[in-house]
Amino acid sequence: xxxxxxxxxxxxxxxxxxxxxxxxxxxxxxxxxxxxxxxxxxxxxxxxxxxxxxxxxxxx
Numbered sequence: 001x002x003x004x005x006x007x008x009x010x011x012x013x014x015x016x017x018x019x020x021x022x023x024x025x026x027x028x029x030x031x032x033x034x035x036x037x038x039x040x041x042x043x044x045x046x047x048x049x050x051x052x053x054x055x056x057x058x059x060x
Contacts, residue, residue, distance in 0.1 A: 004029075030055065
Protein backbone atom coordinates (compact mmCIF):
# COMPACT_ATOMS: atom_id res chain seq x y z
CA UNK A 1 0.00 0.00 0.00
CA UNK A 2 1.52 3.29 -1.11
CA UNK A 3 1.32 6.23 1.29
CA UNK A 4 -0.93 9.07 0.21
CA UNK A 5 0.73 12.41 -0.54
CA UNK A 6 -2.27 14.45 0.61
CA UNK A 7 -5.16 13.71 2.99
CA UNK A 8 -8.31 12.22 1.49
CA UNK A 9 -11.65 13.58 2.65
CA UNK A 10 -15.15 12.37 1.94
CA UNK A 11 -18.42 13.19 3.66
CA UNK A 12 -20.13 10.18 5.26
CA UNK A 13 -23.35 9.94 7.24
CA UNK A 14 -23.86 8.74 10.80
CA UNK A 15 -26.66 6.17 10.90
CA UNK A 16 -29.51 6.20 13.42
CA UNK A 17 -27.75 3.64 15.61
CA UNK A 18 -24.37 5.39 15.43
CA UNK A 19 -22.99 3.26 12.60
CA UNK A 20 -20.92 4.53 9.69
CA UNK A 21 -20.11 2.94 6.35
CA UNK A 22 -16.59 3.44 5.05
CA UNK A 23 -16.34 4.38 1.38
CA UNK A 24 -15.39 1.46 -0.87
CA UNK A 25 -12.39 3.42 -2.19
CA UNK A 26 -10.95 3.69 1.35
CA UNK A 27 -11.55 0.00 2.07
CA UNK A 28 -9.87 -0.91 -1.20
CA UNK A 29 -6.87 1.39 -0.63
CA UNK A 30 -6.30 -0.09 2.86
CA UNK A 31 -7.26 -3.67 1.85
CA UNK A 32 -9.88 -3.72 4.63
CA UNK A 33 -12.09 -6.81 4.88
CA UNK A 34 -15.52 -7.20 6.53
CA UNK A 35 -15.11 -7.98 10.23
CA UNK A 36 -11.62 -6.46 10.42
CA UNK A 37 -10.80 -4.73 13.72
CA UNK A 38 -10.40 -0.95 13.62
CA UNK A 39 -9.26 1.46 16.34
CA UNK A 40 -11.26 4.68 16.78
CA UNK A 41 -9.32 7.45 18.53
CA UNK A 42 -10.80 10.74 19.76
CA UNK A 43 -7.98 13.26 19.40
CA UNK A 44 -7.45 16.21 21.82
CA UNK A 45 -8.73 18.61 19.13
CA UNK A 46 -12.02 16.59 18.98
CA UNK A 47 -11.19 15.07 15.60
CA UNK A 48 -11.57 11.34 15.05
CA UNK A 49 -8.89 8.99 13.73
CA UNK A 50 -9.79 5.52 12.48
CA UNK A 51 -6.89 3.09 12.18
CA UNK A 52 -6.71 -0.51 11.03
CA UNK A 53 -5.46 -2.69 13.88
CA UNK A 54 -3.79 -5.00 11.32
CA UNK A 55 -1.90 -2.13 9.69
CA UNK A 56 -0.90 -0.69 13.06
CA UNK A 57 0.56 -4.06 14.09
CA UNK A 58 2.39 -4.38 10.75
CA UNK A 59 4.00 -0.98 11.33
CA UNK A 60 5.49 -1.95 14.71
